[in-house]
Amino acid sequence: MSATHVxxxxxxxxxxxxxxxxxxxxxxxxxxLSYATSNGPVKALNNINLEIAPGETHGLVGESGxxxxxxxxxIMRYLPDNAIEKHGAIRLAGQELLEMSPRQMIDIRxxxxxxxxxxxxxxxxxxxxxxDQITEVLMAHRGLTKAQARAEAEAALARTGITRPxxxxxxxxxxxxxxxxxRVVIATAFACxxxxxxxxxxxxxxxxLTARQILDLFxxxxxxxxxxxxxxxxxxxxxxRIADQVSVLHHGDLVEHGPVxxxxxxxxxSYTRRLISAVPHPDRWLGVKKPETKEPLLSLDAVSVRYxxxxxxxxxxxxxxxxxxxxxxxxxxxxSVRPGELLGIVGESGxxxxTIAKxxxxxxxxxxxxxxxxxxxxxxxxxxxxYRRKVQIVFQHPDASLNPRQTIGTxxxxxLHLYDVVPSDQxxxxxxxxxxxxxxxxxxxxxxxxxxxxxxxxRVAIARAFAAEPDLVICDEVTAALDxxxxxxxxELLVNLQKDTGTACIFITHDLxxxxxxxxxxxxxxxxxxxxxxxxxxxxxxxxxxxxxxxLDAVPVQVSLGVNExxxxxx
Amino acid sequence: xxxxxxxxxLLSILxxxxxxxFAVFAITAVLPGNAAxxxxxxxxxxxxxxxxxxxLHLDLPWYMQYSGWVSGVIHGDFGMSLRLSxxxxxxVGEAFVNSAVLAGTALVLVTxxxxxxxxxxxVSRGKLMDLLLAVFSYMGSxxxxxxxxxxxxxxxxxxxxxxxPAGGFTAPWESIPGFFxxxxxxxxxxxxxxxxxxxxxxxxxxxxxxxxxxxxxxRLKGLTEKRVIWRHALPNSLAPAVAVIxxxxxxxxxxxxxxxxIFAWPGLGRLLIYALENRDLPVIQAVTLLLATVxxxxxxxxxxxxAILDPRVRYA
Numbered sequence: 001m002s003a004t005h006v007x008x009x010x011x012x013x014x015x016x017x018x019x020x021x022x023x024x025x026x027x028x029x030x031x032x033l034s035y036a037t038s039n040g041p042v043k044a045l046n047n048i049n050l051e052i053a054p055g056e057t058h059g060l061v062g063e064s065g066x067x068x069x070x071x072x073x074x075i076m077r078y079l080p081d082n083a084i085e086k087h088g089a090i091r092l093a094g095q096e097l098l099e100m101s102p103r104q105m106i107d108i109r110x111x112x113x114x115x116x117x118x119x120x121x122x123x124x125x126x127x128x129x130x131x132d133q134i135t136e137v138l139m140a141h142r143g144l145t146k147a148q149a150r151a152e153a154e155a156a157l158a159r160t161g162i163t164r165p166x167x168x169x170x171x172x173x174x175x176x177x178x179x180x181x182x183r184v185v186i187a188t189a190f191a192c193x194x195x196x197x198x199x200x201x202x203x204x205x206x207x208x209l210t211a212r213q214i215l216d217l218f219x220x221x222x223x224x225x226x227x228x229x230x231x232x233x234x235x236x237x238x239x240x241r242i243a244d245q246v247s248v249l250h251h252g253d254l255v256e257h258g259p260v261x262x263x264x265x266x267x268x269x270s271y272t273r274r275l276i277s278a279v280p281h282p283d284r285w286l287g288v289k290k291p292e293t294k295e296p297l298l299s300l301d302a303v304s305v306r307y308x309x310x311x312x313x314x315x316x317x318x319x320x321x322x323x324x325x326x327x328x329x330x331x332x333x334x335x336s337v338r339p340g341e342l343l344g345i346v347g348e349s350g351x352x353x354x355t356i357a358k359x360x361x362x363x364x365x366x367x368x369x370x371x372x373x374x375x376x377x378x379x380x381x382x383x384x385x386x387y388r389r390k391v392q393i394v395f396q397h398p399d400a401s402l403n404p405r406q407t408i409g410t411x412x413x414x415x416l417h418l419y420d421v422v423p424s425d426q427x428x429x430x431x432x433x434x435x436x437x438x439x440x441x442x443x444x445x446x447x448x449x450x451x452x453x454x455x456x457x458x459r460v461a462i463a464r465a466f467a468a469e470p471d472l473v474i475c476d477e478v479t480a481a482l483d484x485x486x487x488x489x490x491x492e493l494l495v496n497l498q499k500d501t502g503t504a505c506i507f508i509t510h511d512l513x514x515x516x517x518x519x520x521x522x523x524x525x526x527x528x529x530x531x532x533x534x535x536x537x538x539x540x541x542x543x544x545x546x547x548x549x550x551x552l553d554a555v556p557v558q559v560s561l562g563v564n565e566x567x568x569x570x571x
Numbered sequence: 572x573x574x575x576x577x578x579x580x581l582l583s584i585l586x587x588x589x590x591x592x593f594a595v596f597a598i599t600a601v602l603p604g605n606a607a608x609x610x611x612x613x614x615x616x617x618x619x620x621x622x623x624x625x626x627l628h629l630d631l632p633w634y635m636q637y638s639g640w641v642s643g644v645i646h647g648d649f650g651m652s653l654r655l656s657x658x659x660x661x662x663v664g665e666a667f668v669n670s671a672v673l674a675g676t677a678l679v680l681v682t683x684x685x686x687x688x689x690x691x692x693x694v695s696r697g698k699l700m701d702l703l704l705a706v707f708s709y710m711g712s713x714x715x716x717x718x719x720x721x722x723x724x725x726x727x728x729x730x731x732x733x734x735x736p737a738g739g740f741t742a743p744w745e746s747i748p749g750f751f752x753x754x755x756x757x758x759x760x761x762x763x764x765x766x767x768x769x770x771x772x773x774x775x776x777x778x779x780x781x782x783x784x785x786x787x788x789x790r791l792k793g794l795t796e797k798r799v800i801w802r803h804a805l806p807n808s809l810a811p812a813v814a815v816i817x818x819x820x821x822x823x824x825x826x827x828x829x830x831x832x833i834f835a836w837p838g839l840g841r842l843l844i845y846a847l848e849n850r851d852l853p854v855i856q857a858v859t860l861l862l863a864t865v866x867x868x869x870x871x872x873x874x875x876x877x878a879i880l881d882p883r884v885r886y887a
Contacts, residue, residue: 123787172882
């Protein structure tokens, strides 16, 4: 290892040596890391100083590429071969981790430092029973027999609030829900009573309500065990609620750190300030003026999408299938969008919000009635070309929705050709106008999607939707894959486009704070049904559906900004 | 895997076999030339041809011929071999056992060698070992059987220096050492291509699994590298490998025809060539039907094995 050490402690060879109780659990000193690439070394972390006291939770905040994951791999000593550690020290309870042999690290991982990962559905081995995945850690580190380890594992699962721990032990990961799987990962991390646990975005892949439960679990276990935690996240609202200390990473530099309240109430660094102001806050209205008319532009009347296809028998004999066995992607959804309005649709994954988007754009067949101006549609096959032009959609992942082999110009020219929006000799000019509309340089017309950043690609996708000069644009989680600051600018762009063109918008999202900033009305979906539909101002009204209330309560709202912070907190 | 699924799957195999009986029967029936004339050769006097046609039921309409043959097959009666004057079921049955012994040996050899080789290559990715295994497997898949067979014969079965017989057969229930000395060269010839193929498959599956989140999670749980590789990574790489092996069974059945002929192994492949040369229609029909059955059943078997290896696979 090429690291030079500033180690004041004698090198510790024997792990039985009692560690220094006064030392911080984790101390990182002047640590720098870069990766060797064919274009020379790329800096990942620059002179990092960070300390975590016993029992303390330290939030590490940053956008993608900021180096927050590199920090985790450095602590775990799990760096790729091309990693170069220039200088610095990482000490666990006073012991220098950079000096540990791979063999010593095996003893430390899982026993003294453990980790909880982002996506529980990929971090558990799919072909191994859950019980075996917990007991193997106990057997490896605490030398327990299989039977002892099983008893321990059962107790550990029970501590994480799994109701039937014994039964869970014999299940495979795919037989457990996302929340249960994350509880299993957490139980495994806590199993050997480690000194430090690294949480790497543990709730990002989970649904809103499940994420809330996992956070509650984290808070409870932290109090019970006094473990120190490094909590890595891009979500400032969340970190502001759970961490004691916070550090902000930007391009590998630690730009700001300190107690949570201080950093969030009085940020010193300009990047931190920008990051904080980019976080959606429900009380900060960004949207356009509420439309005057109540006459609907588009209305859905009992629209249903059926996902279980008719079986061969049902088709041949024309028998009606048993109602209870049908899986409905959406069932009897009735709502309307007014001209110029922004209607938010929120709900957890699988609630049917994207299904509605697909039905409205003719990507899914449906039953029921859709009325759009004078056009009435009773199923996918009746959707006309005129309707398709007037109702456009933007998808979540621009990488998947932009053809990688076409230039941006070609991509934008397609709807112009298809719907004869402008005469063909004006298409070039129109593409330039469209790029200017979404605030991209006009020379981007000759570039390919892979040469653009994620936010820029999403702007292209938005420009394509607006190219057809639609009356309604459906945005399906368009900001979900983007970083906070990029998300804010894309949202702002959409709202401005709405202002300029008067286009109505259906904005589908799981981010309740975001939708409350821009939507005039919000529809809430659960299990394929529309359970609530309310004006933005009535979000806290007494007659809200219980599910709406649960969703609102589950979302952490960022502390500070002079906003009444207890507003949505009480469960 | 539900009982209903197994039942429906077996039913579909049965349907495939019914179609195969049609195909087999049609091919032999539409072969150019009168079968009776071909068989009789220079003795084909009109009387003799008429008599043989009657004996072979060639004078009946095709559907009568077909139903007669199928009802015989269902009762285990494939008719009499025209050349060997023995019941087809006896001839084919014996050859089938011999071929199964050869193919089975090759398959076992392939499985126990190719899977660990693939795993080792994946673990030492980019290193010398990986390169050597890559060279071996490219050579293995590039060389056709008759070339590998010739090379093996020159090296291991040359008249003076050879350690294995150049051909022939001893059943394992007659003499175990005799069987082994005879089976080594044909089994290796047969298995080489498959070994190359399957070790590459396991390697690519395994390298993908090694970079997956759950392998990283297993390492960060403080497990030893040995446990991570053999307990976490390898079991997740096997199911796709089994799918490839089952597709390779078809290749194996083709390879057996070449290899048996080269090494004078008295199995189905040799029998098929003999029967084709001599227009022994009942034998051709029986062997073809049998090979189709083996292929269909082995695919079914591999689906069952995959469901056992990967608990997420649930057929319903």
